[in-house]
Amino acid sequence: MRLWISSLLLCLMLLPAGARGQRINYIKGLPKDTVTVWKTRRLDKRQDVRYRGLNRIIPTHNVLQFAGNMGLVSLGFGWDYGCRGQWETAVLLGYIPRNDGEKSYATFTLKETFIPWSISLGEKVAFEPLSAGLYLNSILSRDFWVREPDKYPYGYYGFSTKIRLNLFVGEGITLYTPSHKESAIRSVTLFYEFGATDLYVISAATNKYLGFWDLFGLSFGIKIKLV
């Protein structure tokens, strides 16, 4: 079962998001029922461009992220939604190298991001001064457990070695492809995040010894929007 889920995810990952279904043209010659263009707001120039009907399940972006307690590198896809696309949900597969240990690991991440503003810096560039969110990360290995194995007395350790909750805040800059050009890529966003994982939060909360960089880690990524 686990193998099946893993392989399914891998297959989905390898399919470039947006490969299936009809890609809509935005701005010029937009089909009537596919898009809502909102009036430009001072802090937000984003337009809501969506796939039609059932095609809404097609991911709207691909994402590549480095570090962030989800692996050295993670690759995934996601969906943006909300009237200005402020909300994003993404799934990622990550890779933890062997480093000084005996094994390398794969991880799975479910990530939710809120990006309230996108400030226009000209026709092709926008700045997102804040992104914030959380993600659940699961290390895909039998050495880790969600619930304590039965051999332990009930509540012996009282936490899961497998599932980590991470919180983050960050910023990004988005480069749009010119609107008059036919392009498979609508925009490219470069972002960074400061993230903390639950185990470090618990540790730092009760110890003066732990400093900022013990609690937080810096992570970088690139997001490629397809609609």
Place this chain on the structure above:
Amino acid sequence: MGSCNAIDIHPYDCNISGEQDINRRHIQELAGTFGKNVQEFRFAFISDTQRWYDETEDAVRSINGKGVDFVIHGGDLSDFGGTKEFLWQRDILNGLDMPWLALLGNHDCLGSGEQAHSVVFGEPNFHFVVGDVLFVCLNTNALEFDYSTPVPDFDFMADLLANMPKGVERTIFVMHVRPYADQFNNNVAVVFDHYTREFPNVQFYLFGHEHTLMETDLFENGIMWYGTPSINRRQYYIFTVNREGYSYEVVDF
């Protein structure tokens, strides 16, 4: 402030920055300090410092003022088995003015912790000699392992008995979990007692894990077992071993 690292790959990434193989290096250091004609030595025994970084720092300060020759940590340096936890603890304990050694605790085995612990500190079973005293440090966290890994490892002890270092006349055993505690393989508790007494003139046994100060003649054979509390209790043992025998004190800090 712990080790400064801006990039977090994963809490269980086994990405070890800085010093590794602590136990072997510190045992070498000890061997350099002590010749064979040691009349007396003193050591501190602490344990269970997991997620009590501030208290561990205080303990280091306290021990540095006590003029002990070395320090033994009874295991549970980490709470979650996370890689960074071992590095934070290592960096704090490196504040000790004297050599120190760390055993494997049950919390240290969680996730990839056992791997990280072995890289930073060393093998889960090890020994060292000070004067005529053999210290046997054992992994007794049986609940964390299945039967493919022998815990406690009688073969390790048999090898040691067969290749007894020269000049050893007395033995001190150190472990994280004592027999009859929850983690121990209690099917062999009595066997363990018998087998450890095959070693030359066992002085006493040391353990941690239970987070309370303990002192008991566990097998009612006149050989004492001393349990040191978790570091948040702000207590640890200092043992003085000389030709006449040994004495101990409990330090509050």
